[in-house]
Amino acid sequence: MREFIRSTRQFTIPTIAAFLLGAAVASALAAEHTIRQKGKVFSAAELAVKKGDTIVFLNDDNITHNVLSITAGNDFNLGAIGPGNSTPVTFTKAAVVDIICAIHPGMKMQVKVSE
Amino acid sequence: MAVNATRSDANVIVGTTRAVEIPKQADQSIDQLRAAYRRPKVIPFPKSNPYTPEKAQLGKILYFDTRLSAANVLSCASCHSPAYGWGDGQPRGVGHNMRVLGRRSPTIINAAFGLVFMWDGRAATLEQQALGPIQADVEMNLPLDALLARLKALPEYGPLFKAAFAEPEITAPQIANAIATYERTVVSARAPFDAWIEGDEKAISDTAKRGFVTFNTKGNCANCHSGWNFTDDSFHDIGLPSEDIGRGKFLPSVVKMQYAFKTPGLREIARRGPYMHDGSVSTLEAVVEHYDKGGIERPSRSELMKPLRLSTQEKSDLLAFLNTLTSTLVPTTVPVLPR
Numbered sequence: 001m002r003e004f005i006r007s008t009r010q011f012t013i014p015t016i017a018a019f020l021l022g023a024a025v026a027s028a029l030a031a032e033h034t035i036r037q038k039g040k041v042f043s044a045a046e047l048a049v050k051k052g053d054t055i056v057f058l059n060d061d062n063i064t065h066n067v068l069s070i071t072a073g074n075d076f077n078l079g080a081i082g083p084g085n086s087t088p089v090t091f092t093k094a095a096v097v098d099i100i101c102a103i104h105p106g107m108k109m110q111v112k113v114s115e
Numbered sequence: 116m117a118v119n120a121t122r123s124d125a126n127v128i129v130g131t132t133r134a135v136e137i138p139k140q141a142d143q144s145i146d147q148l149r150a151a152y153r154r155p156k157v158i159p160f161p162k163s164n165p166y167t168p169e170k171a172q173l174g175k176i177l178y179f180d181t182r183l184s185a186a187n188v189l190s191c192a193s194c195h196s197p198a199y200g201w202g203d204g205q206p207r208g209v210g211h212n213m214r215v216l217g218r219r220s221p222t223i224i225n226a227a228f229g230l231v232f233m234w235d236g237r238a239a240t241l242e243q244q245a246l247g248p249i250q251a252d253v254e255m256n257l258p259l260d261a262l263l264a265r266l267k268a269l270p271e272y273g274p275l276f277k278a279a280f281a282e283p284e285i286t287a288p289q290i291a292n293a294i295a296t297y298e299r300t301v302v303s304a305r306a307p308f309d310a311w312i313e314g315d316e317k318a319i320s321d322t323a324k325r326g327f328v329t330f331n332t333k334g335n336c337a338n339c340h341s342g343w344n345f346t347d348d349s350f351h352d353i354g355l356p357s358e359d360i361g362r363g364k365f366l367p368s369v370v371k372m373q374y375a376f377k378t379p380g381l382r383e384i385a386r387r388g389p390y391m392h393d394g395s396v397s398t399l400e401a402v403v404e405h406y407d408k409g410g411i412e413r414p415s416r417s418e419l420m421k422p423l424r425l426s427t428q429e430k431s432d433l434l435a436f437l438n439t440l441t442s443t444l445v446p447t448t449v450p451v452l453p454r
Contacts, residue, residue: 040347054130060137063338064418066369069127076127080371082418084137088130095126102362102369104349105230 174297184255194220197447206394227299271453303382304442326436345381354410373415
């Protein structure tokens with residue numbers, strides 16, 4: 001058993017290192033996009049991103065907004081976000097995600113996450 | 116500060132909400148404010164249901180036809196009557212068998228400009244909305260197949276549908292499209308406020324002008340009652356003592372949607388009492404008092420609802436302003452119904 005663990009460690013450490021290196025590269029490659037909300041509109045109606053990219057939802061309006069995914073499997077709800085707050089959301093799977101502000105039905109956007 | 120944020124499933128990772136510096140929005144001049152309230156020049160009709168006079172005329176006939184209800188006594192116009200600013204003047208609607216409904220009948224004025232429909236936003240389009248009350252057992256209580264059989268049995272309806280749609284059969288989508296088209300033609304007439312917006316300084320009083328400024332500033336009203344129709348169709352809990360959770364039924368995970376209802380437009384508002392989604396406030400004076408106090412404090416209540424500390428003069432100015440949204444209405448003619 002001990003031997004097995006040792007051999008597993010010997011095998012695992014370089015694997016972890018490779019994984020971490022890969023993750024670091026992926027992280028370095030991942031892009032960050034910003035979606036603003038001034039004037040009760042999302043700053044883009046559509047946004048194409050890659051898997052692993054982050055969208056920062058920035059409320060630069062003067063009233064509270066909500067950011068809610070209405071796409072099953074990619075659910076998230078940022079709750080009530082007051083003016084002057086930003087929240088990063090990272091998309092980890094290829095999908096088309098519809099996003100609304102639950103408070104303001106005129107605010108809609110679609111995020112297309114590709115591989 | 117994020118309140119009540121729900122964290123994600125594995126496909127989406129939500130990070131921490133952080134405060135960031137944003138530029139303070141500059142105060143708008145009165146001319147800039149006025150520019151945001153100009154009337155639109157055209158009524159928007161969707162590409163999927165464009166306007167034709169034949170369709171609008173058929174829609175008007177259907178809208179006023181009581182045979183669209185199981186008991187043959189209720190039409191769309193029973194609850195959304197031109198005689199009452201396209202509402203019914205009652206605190207809450209009255210449906211099949213005189214049953215009192217849970218909410219006030221909303222006006223259909225300027226429905227063409229709506230983003231979502233019903234107090235709780237459950238209808239995405241006016242076409243979808245049009246068929247809802249007809250079938251609802253507590254409202255008009257008439258299943259669509261029964262409605263279609265009735266209309267097909269009235270010989271004078273056939274040519275009207277043919278003229279509007281040029282299809283061999285009367286269908287439910289045709290009924291929805293016709294009623295929605297007619298409803299979109301119900302646009303509030305020009306009011307003294309519009310004349311002032313377009314430059315006639317004498318069209319409204321100085322009191323009303325002060326009220327307009329309060330409406331857009333200290334009163335916080337224009338955060339939701341914005342634009343020429345005085346609504347952005349947003350959903351808010353305004354702190355009324357009601358058990359009805361409104362929009363919350365459809366968005367149970369969003370705390371701010373509990374007890375939230377759609378912001379109504381304010382055109383013809385002086386004619387449209389009683390007020391609020393449940394008709395619980397009788398007068399416009401009492402409405403202003405409610406907003407001044409801020410309503411019941413609870414997690415779902417909108418951040419915009421808080422004590423405003425308006426002076427007596429400011430309240431009176433606001434009321435004077437709201438009265439400038441009343442137009443000189445031309446009576447609506449009731450159509451002769453097909454037999």
